[in-house]
Amino acid sequence: MVKAIIRTGDGGPEVLQLGEVPAPQPTETQLVVDVHATALNRADMIQRRGGYPPPPGESEILGLEIAGTVSAMGSAVEGVTQGDRVFGLVGGGGYAKQAVIDYRMAMPIPDEWRFEQAAAVPEVFFTANENIFTLGELSAGETILIHAGGSGVGSAGVQISHHAGANVFVTAGTSEKIEKCKALGAVEGINYKTTDFVTEITRLTDGQGVDVVLDFIGAPYLERNLSILKTKGRLLQVGLIGGATTEINLGTVMRNRLKIIGSVMRPQSIAEKIAITQRFVERWLPELKRGTLQPVIDTVFPLAEARQAHEYMEANRNFGKILLKVR
Numbered sequence: 001m002v003k004a005i006i007r008t009g010d011g012g013p014e015v016l017q018l019g020e021v022p023a024p025q026p027t028e029t030q031l032v033v034d035v036h037a038t039a040l041n042r043a044d045m046i047q048r049r050g051g052y053p054p055p056p057g058e059s060e061i062l063g064l065e066i067a068g069t070v071s072a073m074g075s076a077v078e079g080v081t082q083g084d085r086v087f088g089l090v091g092g093g094g095y096a097k098q099a100v101i102d103y104r105m106a107m108p109i110p111d112e113w114r115f116e117q118a119a120a121v122p123e124v125f126f127t128a129n130e131n132i133f134t135l136g137e138l139s140a141g142e143t144i145l146i147h148a149g150g151s152g153v154g155s156a157g158v159q160i161s162h163h164a165g166a167n168v169f170v171t172a173g174t175s176e177k178i179e180k181c182k183a184l185g186a187v188e189g190i191n192y193k194t195t196d197f198v199t200e201i202t203r204l205t206d207g208q209g210v211d212v213v214l215d216f217i218g219a220p221y222l223e224r225n226l227s228i229l230k231t232k233g234r235l236l237q238v239g240l241i242g243g244a245t246t247e248i249n250l251g252t253v254m255r256n257r258l259k260i261i262g263s264v265m266r267p268q269s270i271a272e273k274i275a276i277t278q279r280f281v282e283r284w285l286p287e288l289k290r291g292t293l294q295p296v297i298d299t300v301f302p303l304a305e306a307r308q309a310h311e312y313m314e315a316n317r318n319f320g321k322i323l324l325k326v327r
């Protein structure tokens with residue numbers, strides 16, 4: 001048995017409790033990892049309430065990314081040794097002392113990194129890279145609006161977009177978050193609680209609009225997001241914090257030849273997730289190792305305080321990642 005955060009039911013943060021679960025058994029291509037750190041993601045809040053189930057075969061325990069040391073492995077694993085420090089994306093199971101990960105998705109942790117640093121990287125950098133570049137095809141000189149710039153994904157998205165030579169605008173709910181986004185490379189930030197982002201983007205771009213929008217809010221923003229896209233603009237729909245259902249006039253999409261692209265990482269096949277990992281390793285891991293990009297860590301809670309960590313995230317207090325120190 002291993003210690004893990006278990007859910008006593010579907011509901012608020014109070015359903016999270018430290019308990020014990022059977023130790024995970026690896027398939028032939030999986031590593032067993034003694035988890036040292038994991039991180040929260042907004043999706044964990046939805047899973048805790050009873051939505052966003054893990055894909056078939058994945059752990060029911062929360063936690064989509066891990067950093068730790070390899071303690072055992074399946075018979076088909078190649079190139080990994082017991083004791084290796086690894087980090088990566090998992091389909092579930094991160095909030096536990098042990099978890100399993102396919103060896104082709106496990107990346108070696110750079111020597112100088114702490115486990116917390118490594119655990120803060122996979123979900124947000126993979127999501128940002130896949131959406132902004134692989135699907136959104138943002139290029140140097142283009143302009144992007146990243147909503148919720150202070151979110152984990154936003155803090156990664158701002159950095160990689162800026163690094164690629166794009167002009168980055170963000171929205172956020174406080175002036176402190178906007179200042180922090182600017183320190184990461186955003187040109188300008190809009191407090192969506194006090195200012196209409198359509199009016200402000202129109203002003204900031206001299207009426208031109210933006211090439212790409214990365215959106216997590218969904219229904220209440222859809223029509224407004226489309227209205228600020230340039231001809232051939234791309235809207236990446238990555239979250240639905242504000243709701244999933246709305247009605248829009250599709251005329252704008254046709255007239256301006258817009259693309260609306262949605263994606264969710266978790267249900268994708270292992271082959272697709274290995275490819276996602278690889279694209280990140282090639283393009284952004286070298287920059288993270290050099291320190292030109294950094295995972296933004298807001299707070300580290302002990303595993304036993306997962307409940308408090310969830311309360312903190314749901315209060316929208318974090319800028320960047322919330323970590324759980326597991327051992």
Ligand SMILES: NC(=O)c1ccc[n+]([C@@H]2O[C@H](COP(=O)([O-])OP(=O)(O)OC[C@H]3O[C@@H](n4cnc5c(N)ncnc54)[C@H](OP(=O)(O)O)[C@@H]3O)[C@@H](O)[C@H]2O)c1
Nearest residue numbers: 041042127148151152153172173216238239263264265316
């Ligand atoms: N599709 C995928 O594969 C994928 C993968 C990872 C994450 N995601 C999605 O990406 C989003 C960010 O995830 P995360 O873990 O990085 O989140 P996070 O760190 O919890 O940040 C979310 C932020 O969104 C802002 N927000 C909350 N409610 C809002 C509302 N109604 N209107 C505008 N802003 C609001 C808050 O900041 P303010 O203070 O600025 O309001 C909050 O801190 C989530 O929607 C998540 O589900 C999708």
